Amino acid sequence: MDKKAIIFKCDCYGHAIEITKDDEINEYYLQHWYMGHHKKGFWDRIKDAWKIIKNNSLIAEEILINSNEYDEFIEYVRKCK
Ligand SMILES: [Zn+2]
Numbered sequence: 338m339d340k341k342a343i344i345f346k347c348d349c350y351g352h353a354i355e356i357t358k359d360d361e362i363n364e365y366y367l368q369h370w371y372m373g374h375h376k377k378g379f380w381d382r383i384k385d386a387w388k389i390i391k392n393n394s395l396i397a398e399e400i401l402i403n404s405n406e407y408d409e410f411i412e413y414v415r416k417c418k
Pocket residue numbers: 347348349350351352
């Protein structure tokens with residue numbers, strides 16, 4: 338599986354958005370990550386590691402869009418600049 342990804346971190350350092358392109362199916366994953374705002378201690382990091390092992394990630398939300406929808410998304414972002 339060939340995937341390309343980019344991550345944008347929120348200025349608050351508690352959130353992030355990841356955009357991943359899956360070349361195999363020609364679709365894009367938009368993932369919203371929530372890492373929390375407080376400084377994490379040892380046990381919090383162990384809990385996060387367990388979540389990653391159990392669920393493969395800390396992703397809060399994820400949508401899958403096709404390449405036409407992705408083009409619309411990019412066009413919208415360009416117009417907003
Ligand atoms: Zn944030």
